[in-house]
Amino acid sequence: MEPASGPTLLGFDVILVGSILAGIAALAVFVAIYSAVTIKDPMAKRVKALEGRREELKHGLVTTSARKRQSLVRKNDTADKVKDTLGSMKVLQQSQVEDMQQKLAWAGYRNKEIAVVLIGLRMILPIILGGIAFTLLYVVEIQPDWQFKRVAALAAAVFAGYKGPELFLSNKAAKRTDAIRKGLPDALDLLVICAEAGLTVDAAFNRVAKELGRAYPELGDEFALTAIELSFLNERKTAFQHLAYRVNLEAVQGVVTTMIQTERYGTPLASALRVLSAEFRNERMMRAEEKAARLPAIMTVPLIMFILPVLFVVILGPAACSIADAFSGGVGK
Incomplete structure (x- = not known):
């Protein structure tokens, strides 16, 4: 015999579904009663935290300030x-x-x-x-x-x-200055692009430092530090002077002078930097041409010491052997 089944609605047992819903309702009533009985002041925890913070500040304000002050001052x-x-x-x-x-x-x-x-x-x-x-x-x-x-x-x-x-x-x-000299024209070209794009001076220096940081790490380091100083120093002139102080290069001195004059007199920054970039590229080309012009004089010493003796041996060797054979044959006769 099949077990007796209760009434169904849409294929679900009405008694089973009602029992489950009654259990959920009883649980909800129990949770509500427990919450009502154990209710607490919502501000008590906040007041307790504020009192604890007040005590911490009262006992440790002087010590904390002294430690912060000591951490800011670098001592050796x-x-x-x-x-x-x-x-x-x-x-x-x-x-x-x-x-x-x-x-x-x-x-x-x-x-x-x-x-x-x-x-x-x-x-x-x-x-x-x-x-x-x-x-x-x-x-x-x-x-x-x-x-x-x-x-x-x-x-x-x-x-x-x-x-x-x-x-x-x-x-x-000397090595660091030479590395900065190589990357300065490219950095000025990027500064020109940033200035024409509408970026501020500190944002332009920061952007150039990020773009050239891998190719020229020394120059990227200097530009990043200059961007930081431009952000928090009262006068931009001081940041540019610090850049000239850190780099022993006349080209950087010219860039710093141009930046200071541009800011003081309001002249276009992009055009001034473009002129400087062209000058530095011409200077680099002239330096390469100078090294190429010195090459013949430098090659004279190894030419005399290593190449000419070999040529003399190759050219005069057979003639010397023929003369020696001729003299030796005449003496034998």
Whole structure:
């Protein structure tokens, strides 16, 4: 026998569906009663959070401000110690510090406090390297046959300790300047396009820095820093002067002068930059032509030393052999 089934509506059991709906209604009534019984003040949590924040501010406001202030001020304990030591020895001059800071800026180092450390190293390294060379040459005697060469090696070690940091900075600054010189005409062309497109000066520098960052990272770095300074400094002239201070290149000096005069007198920026770009491209072409013109003079020495002797051997060799055979045959007869 088939089990008895209840009434159906549209194929659904009415008793089963009613039981499910009654259960859902009972659950909803239970949740509503629980919410009504356990209701809380909606502002209590907010008031408690505000009171906790007030206590935190009351106890930690001074400490937090001091920490923030300390984090904003960049300190270098090593540089401070070296500066105090050199100042007590009366050997540190402000002109030396400024000169070293300028060389650091040309080499791409932003931290000016390293200048004091480099000045200290220029005094310490000759003593250290000279002491090591004296120990190796006169105490250990690694080369006992050297007489005058010992004195020359010791002097070379002392000279390397004194001029080593400065030569390193000069070499790095020269490479960085050459890389910036190569990318400057392209950067000016992009600045012209940005200026004609209606971008502001800081936006144009930022755009050029992004576009040329991969091809010319040094120039992109300088333009990005200039864009940042243009955004927050009170005077744009100061940002341009900082760019001229960081790059040891006359072309950059000309660009900075043009930018300052354009802003002061209101002359068209795009036309001025276009003229500068053309001048720099002509200068680069003239520099390439100059190197090409010097090539014959440079090739003269290897030509005389390596090519002409081979030609003499090839041309005069058979004749010399024939003459030698002729003389040897005549002597045999």
